[in-house]
Amino acid sequence: MLRALSPTLPRLGLGCLAFCLASGVVLAFYYRPAGNVFRNVEEITTLVPYGKLFRQLHYGSGQAFVLFMLAHTLEHFFKKRYRTYSPGEWSRLVTAVGLCLLILFTGFVLKGDKEGIFAGRIFMNMLRAVPVAGEHLSRLFVRPGDHFFFLPYLHHCFLLPGVLVYLTRSHIRRWVPGAQTIYLTGVGLVLFALLVPPRPALPPEAPAPLVTGPWFFLGFQSLLKTAPPFWAGIMPPVFLFAGLLSLPFLKDPWGRRLHGLLIGLLALYALLCLRAFLAGP
Amino acid sequence: MDRREFFREGPFRALGVLVCALAAYPVFRFMTFRKIRKTTVTFPPAPDIQSRVLYRKGVFLTARGPHPRALSARCSHLGCTVRFDEVTQTFRCPCHGSVFDADGKRLEGPARKPLEALPVTVGKDKEILVTRIL
Numbered sequence: 001m002l003r004a005l006s007p008t009l010p011r012l013g014l015g016c017l018a019f020c021l022a023s024g025v026v027l028a029f030y031y032r033p034a035g036n037v038f039r040n041v042e043e044i045t046t047l048v049p050y051g052k053l054f055r056q057l058h059y060g061s062g063q064a065f066v067l068f069m070l071a072h073t074l075e076h077f078f079k080k081r082y083r084t085y086s087p088g089e090w091s092r093l094v095t096a097v098g099l100c101l102l103i104l105f106t107g108f109v110l111k112g113d114k115e116g117i118f119a120g121r122i123f124m125n126m127l128r129a130v131p132v133a134g135e136h137l138s139r140l141f142v143r144p145g146d147h148f149f150f151l152p153y154l155h156h157c158f159l160l161p162g163v164l165v166y167l168t169r170s171h172i173r174r175w176v177p178g179a180q181t182i183y184l185t186g187v188g189l190v191l192f193a194l195l196v197p198p199r200p201a202l203p204p205e206a207p208a209p210l211v212t213g214p215w216f217f218l219g220f221q222s223l224l225k226t227a228p229p230f231w232a233g234i235m236p237p238v239f240l241f242a243g244l245l246s247l248p249f250l251k252d253p254w255g256r257r258l259h260g261l262l263i264g265l266l267a268l269y270a271l272l273c274l275r276a277f278l279a280g281p
Numbered sequence: 282m283d284r285r286e287f288f289r290e291g292p293f294r295a296l297g298v299l300v301c302a303l304a305a306y307p308v309f310r311f312m313t314f315r316k317i318r319k320t321t322v323t324f325p326p327a328p329d330i331q332s333r334v335l336y337r338k339g340v341f342l343t344a345r346g347p348h349p350r351a352l353s354a355r356c357s358h359l360g361c362t363v364r365f366d367e368v369t370q371t372f373r374c375p376c377h378g379s380v381f382d383a384d385g386k387r388l389e390g391p392a393r394k395p396l397e398a399l400p401v402t403v404g405k406d407k408e409i410l411v412t413r414i415l
Contacts, residue, residue, distance in 0.1 A: 118376055121360035136313040145318055145415040207364050211375040225377045225391055229359060281377075 009075075010175040013068030015185030018177070020061035024157065026054050033153035034146070037112030038204055045198055056193035062107060064189070066100045073097050077244070080259065087248040089170075094244045096167045099160050101216055106156035108214045109142070110149060113201035119213050120152060122224075122233075129229040210280060218276035219269045225281065240265060318415045324349075326407040334365050334383070340399060340411045341365060341372070343383060351399040351411040352385045358392035372396060 030048055032040050044051040073093055076082065082090040109120040120142045127138035142151055165172070177185070202208055213221050223232035243262050250258055322340045335342045339362065341352045352372075354362045361376035371388065372381040379390030386395045402410045 118361045121355075122376060125359040136309065139313040139315055143315065208375050209364075209373075211361065221377070224359065228391075 007175070009068050009072050010171060011177045011181045012185055013065050013072065014172060014175055015177040015181050016061045016065040016068060016189070018182065019185060019189050020058060020065055021161065023054050023058035023061060024161075027058055028157060031110075033110065033149035037110070037149050038201065041112050041201070052198065053190075053193050056196060056198060057189055059107075059198070060192040060196070061185075061189050062104060066104055069097055069100050077259075077262075082248045083255075085248075090248050091245050092167045094241060096164055098241055099164045099167070103156060103160045103164065105214060105217065106152040106160070109152045110156055111201060112149065112204070114204050114206060114208060115202060115211055115213070117148070117204050118211050119217070120148060122213070126224075126229045126233040130234055131230075212276075212281060215273065215277060218281050219272035221281040222272055222276045236265075236269070240269075319412050320415055322411045322413065323404070324409040324411065326409065334367075336365065340413055341396075342401075342409060342411065345383065349401055349409055350384070351401045351409075353397035353399055353413060355397065356392060357387070357394040357396060358390070363396065 027044065030040070030044055030051070041055075044055055046052070076085075076090075076093065105119070105123070109116045109123075121144075124138045124142040124144070127141065128134045130137055140151070141155065142148065202211075212218060220233050220236070223236070226232070240262065243258055243265075247255060247258060247262075320338070322338045324335055324337060324342045333344065336354065339354045341354055343350050343352070356363050356374040356376070356379055358374065358377055358379050361374050363372040363374045363379075363381065365371075366373050370383045372383075372385070373379075374390065374392070377391050379392035380388040381392070381396050382388055384395075385398060387393070399411050399413050402412075404410050
C-alpha cells in the first residue's frame with residue numbers, strides 16, 4: 001500500500017497546487033494589500049459572490065499541498081533517498097519545502113486580522129535579531145507603516161510561487177496529474193470549501209488575551225517565550241535546513257549521526273507544536 | 282580542475298564573483314532602504330483624561346502625576362500590541378506573555394526592555410500630541 005502511495009502523493013500534491021494557483025488568481029481580482037485589509041478580506045468572505053468558496057478553496061488547497069510536500073520529503077528523508085539522488089535534487093526539494101512554509105506564512109499575514117499583523121511584526125523583529133544584516137534583511141520581507149502588507153503580498157503572489165514552480169519543474173513534468181486525479185482533488189477541495197467555515201478572524205484593534213501564529217509556527221512561539229529571538233526563532237530553522245541540506249555530503253558515521261539528530265529535533269519540534277496547539281503556546 | 286586550469290580560470294572566476302557582488306550591493310541597498318516616517322496621535326486635553334489610560338493608534342496615554350505620559354503599545358520583545366489590564370494595572374502582551382507595569386517597566390516575560398516612552402507635546406487647544414515612528 002505504501003508503494004502505491006509513493007507515486008500518488010506527488011500527483012495529489014500537484015493537483016492541490018493547481019487549485020491553489022487558480023483560486024489565488026481569482027482572489028487577486030478583489031484582494032487589495034493596502035488600506036483596511038481586514039475589511040477587504042471580510043468582504044471577500046461575506047459579500048463577494050462565491051468569495052467564501054474561493055477563499056476556503058485557496059486555504060484548503062494550500063494547506064493540503066504543503067502537507068503532501070512535507071509527507072513526500074519525510075518519506076525521502078526516512079528512506080535516506082538523498083544518498084541515491086543527486087545533491088542538487090535533494091537541495092531543490094528541501095528548499096522547496098522551506099519556500100512552501102514561507103508561502104503559508106505570508107498567506108497567514110495577508111489575512112489582515114490581528115493574528116496576521118502580529119505574525120508579520122514578530123517575523124520582522126525576529127529577522128532584526130540576526131547579527132549585522134538583520135535590520136536590512138527584515139526590510140526584504142515586511143515593513144512597518146501603511147504598506148505593511150505589500151511585501152508579503154509580493155512574495156506570496158509572485159516571487160515565492162515563481163521560485164517554487166521553477167524548483168519543482170522536473171516533478172511537474174514527471175508527475176503531471178491526470179484528469180482523474182484533478183477531478184478527485186477538485187471534489188475533495190470543493191467539499192472542504194463548502195463544509196468547513198473559515199476561522200473567525202479578530203479585527204486588528206480588538207482586545208485579545210492570547211494571539212497564536214500558524215500551526216507550524218506554534219513551536220517557535222513557545223520557544224520565543226523563554227529564549228531570545230535569535231536563539232529561539234532564527235537558529236533552530238537555520239540549523240534544521242542546513243542539516244538537511246548537508247546530509248548528502250556526509251559519509252557514515254557522521255551522516256548517520258546527523259540523520260538521527262535531525263529525527264530527534266523534528267520529533268521534538270512536532271511535539272512542541274502539538275502541545276502548543278492543544279494547551280496554548 | 283588541475284593547477285594550471287585553476288590559475289588560468291581562477292582570476293576570471295574571482296572577477297566574476299566581484300562584479301556580481303558589486304552589482305548586488307546597490308540592488309540590496311535599494312530594496313532595503315527605509316524612510317523614517319512619523320505620525321502624530323492626538324488625545325483630548327489633560328483634565329479630560331484624569332487618571333484613565335487611553336489608547337489610540339498604537340499609543341497609550343497615562344495621566345498619572347502632574348504630567349501625561351505616553352507609551353508605545355508595541356511590546357519591546359517582538360512588536361505585538363500590548364493591552365492594558367485594568368484590574369492589575371499592567372500592560373500584557375498577548376503573543377509571548379510579557380508583562381509591564383503602568384509606567385511601562387518590565388515585570389516578567391521574555392521582553393528585556395521597558396515599553397518605549399514617547400515624546401508628549403501640548404497643542405494650541407491644549408490637546409495632547411504624541412509623536413511616534415511608524
